Amino acid sequence: MSTMSMLRFSTAGSVDDGKSTLIGRLLFDAKGIFEDQLAHVEEASRRRGFDRTDLALLTDGLRAEREQGITIDVAYRYFATPKRKFIIADTPGHIQYTRNMVTGASTADVALVLVDARHGVVEQSRRHATLSILLGIPQMILCVNKMDLVDWSPARFDEIKREFAQLIAKLNGPTPYAIPLSALHGDNVVTHSDKTPWYQGPALLELLESDALVPAIDTTHPRFAVQWVIRPQSEAFHDYRGYGGQIAGGSFSVGDEVIVLPAGHVSRITAIDLGTQSLAHARAPQSVTLRLADDLDISRGDMISLANSQPMVTNHLRARVCWMATKPLTARSTLAIKHTTRWARAMVTQIESKLDVTTLEAIPNVTKLELNDIATLALKTTSPLVIDPYAINRRTGSFILVDESTNSTVAAGMIEAAIDD
């Protein structure tokens, strides 16, 4: 069997900018959509009295979404080419559903930002780009859609591309790829179009398949949060003690000298198990079981790392958060926090500033956060967390806040730094 890699990308937008048409075309051309699904969408479109097949009905799977003709929640779609398996997180673009856009962006390797060539970079595309950068998506593709409606004008394409690049630069984001295309007619979606002799770059699918785009994994800092201690307590495995977890960064090898944080115990890896296999090396994002030379007190929430590349241990930190609850957040609020595999309680010691997603200005002196607000907070936690800045490692740099009275997830957090006391 040939090996193929996996890439996750997020899309966002409204019905009008052609996002659903673009996804529909990618799925259709890569055989990610089936005849019964298409027949279903055609019939549903007919029943609604539309004169053309509305491909949005393919992804808008919930009754409420169909009734209102909008995307409310993230839909996951899958397709594969011989080179890659793709997971699309298709998210709503409306400000009211920012939290769902954040959900889709949190696991994406690539953000696909779609704009209508006639309208350029409008507020929704700005918001999607901004959130994508805040969520640390390391690669971005600007799809300038409906190029046929501006007569395939290279000047118009360059203008939009420039405007978008300026926005990204202001946010310290990655240099975006830009593609002129028509989702409706299929130009530059799967193959290079003859309508754009002035465009030398790849078609969208060619770019998505290319080695230029890689999964967003921290390959340099070895990180392993213990999830579950495996102790069979059976005759055959009397002394077996393994630490189950998923490698959150870098790689580990048998023989590595490791440090276990926050306690600071030092030991050596004697075995790396995966099912019945014994591995010499393992790397992110593999789920494995580590065995160590010494019998130490190690449990869920502890972080295994290498002595020369240690994360920080702190109970006071500064973070960007997206507030996702209708109930406002005020300073001094106490919430449950989940960071890697550790739960603790966190108190908001200060709301430092709030981000205006439209102007990108920081608004100081904020007393509370409302639904969908993005802000910088200072937090203190009841037990120490073993952290990296989010910009370095998305897994050890992220957390969620949970309301202890309802158990709802109310915030997504991205760590900026530890605060020295």
Added chain:
Amino acid sequence: MLKESYSLDHLDALEAEAIFIFREIAAERERPVLLFSGGKDSIVLLRLAEKAFRPARFPFPVMHVDTGHNFAEATDFRDKRMQELGERLIVASVQQSIDEGRAVEETGPRASRNRLQTVTLLDAIATHQFDACFGGARRDEERARAKERIFSFRDEFGQWDPKNQRPELWSLYNGRVKKGEHLRVFPISNWTEMDVYQYIKRESLEIPSIYFAHEREVFSRDGMLYAVSHAVTLGPTESAFRETVRFRTVGDMSCTGAVRSTARTIDEIIDEVAVSRVTERGATRADDRFSEAAMEDRKREGYF
């Protein structure tokens, strides 16, 4: 940023994610259970659970909701596989729910016990006080499932509220529930039918014989082929004939259709899936055909 660029094979990446999900639930919930149907997806779940917890035992039992209308090949397979694994099996019986008056058998030629499974499942969850149920559902199967979280919250009534799902960020799953509530957990949410067969091949997993082409007595209804069995009654215009078929899903005999196929090996199945133009549920499941949102409605009631 200086970074070595590499990526795992897609099956390794999917496997790693699923193992992580299994271990999160084991650590955060007190009484999980793995729902096993005898079908290919739950067979994959068992292998993933082995990779998550061996050489120790699974920290949860396995449960099968038996409609009494299951394919004999699937229940035989279930018993054999459980014996090999040495794990604890609980069988929750739809027949028993009917006998106790908890569920009422549907009548007429199209009667099915598919929907009754929800009663049996929710009763079993309450009896055993399960607070998390692993299931083999995949998002590519059906449009309501495409929207469902990996940790999917159920209230005291076992209901799913699609408009009020918890945000699910990164791999920071929120496994918190109150007494009486539970989670449905789908470790292979991001797998497609093709991924499942490729994994079965890679891991040399056995699957029930009905997945492979075989000759059997069938009849045609609504453009689908069904097995002739004690679970169905043929209408006056329906007649039985022999055909070479295989099943793409393994569900209740009353609503699981067969497809014409000559695929007799896992490689031949993979080739067949690669050129298939119809989804597995579209080809074989009558239960999704009731309405545009048939699955969403059943899930709201507490279905798998």
